Every structure is written in structure tokens, then in C-alpha cells.
Amino acid sequence: MTMDFSRDKPIYSQLVDRICGDLIKGNVQLGDKLPSVREYAIESGVNVNTVQRVYKELEAMDLTETRRGQGTFITSDEKRIIALREEMMYQLADNFLTSIEALGFSKEEMVHVLQNRG
Incomplete structure (x- = not known):
């Protein structure tokens, strides 16, 4: 496959x-x-x-x-996997922030949306 x-x-x-x-x-x-x-x-x-x-x-x-x-x-090495998880989380957050800013949304707007979608 x-x-x-x-x-x-x-x-x-x-x-x-x-x-x-x-x-x-x-x-x-x-x-x-x-x-x-x-x-x-x-x-x-x-x-x-x-x-x-x-x-x-x-x-x-x-x-x-x-x-x-x-x-x-x-x-x-479990610590390495924990570090990888954190690295990927921050990378995803950075990519998300770059995308929303490119579309003209503010961080505050997106926080509000995310909190209400929970």
C-alpha cells in the first residue's frame, strides 16, 4: 500500500x-x-x-x-520524545499564527474562536 x-x-x-x-x-x-x-x-x-x-x-x-x-x-530516551512533542507543538502553533496573520485575523480573534469551539 x-x-x-x-x-x-x-x-x-x-x-x-x-x-x-x-x-x-x-x-x-x-x-x-x-x-x-x-x-x-x-x-x-x-x-x-x-x-x-x-x-x-x-x-x-x-x-x-x-x-x-x-x-x-x-x-x-523518553525525554527526547517529550522534547519532540513540545517542538512539534510549537512548530504547529507558529505555522497557525503565520497563517491567520496572513489572512488578517488577530491572535485575540482566534483565541476567542478556539475557546468557543472547545
């Missing part, structure tokens, strides 16, 4: 975001083994080189570690 990708962001970046989202939601647990590069390439419908880049990016973010001959594993 292939995944759907947006045209406005590189595929490798979208895959990194999906894995990070799975980590935050608990769909992937600390210490879990990720599929092999080839398996994930087939699963996602992308080139093997793209998945290699995804795995390198995750390792550079200290979210995974590669064990020679065993594969790639999610970090067992």
Missing part, C-alpha cells in the same frame, strides 16, 4: 513527519524496531534512497539509532 504525499513538501520530510507523529501519538513505542529500508520503501511506495534519507534524518534528530546487523530502532 502506497501513501499519499503532498506536492508542497519533500517526500522524505513528509515521511519524517509521519514517523514523528506516530511517536507522539504512541503508535510507535520507545525501542521499537523500524521496518528495513527496503520494507518501508515498498510500504510507502517510494524509492529506497528516500527512505535512507528519512532514517538518516531521524538519527540526526536523535530519534533513532542504527545497530549494525540488527536494523534501525526508535530511541529509548
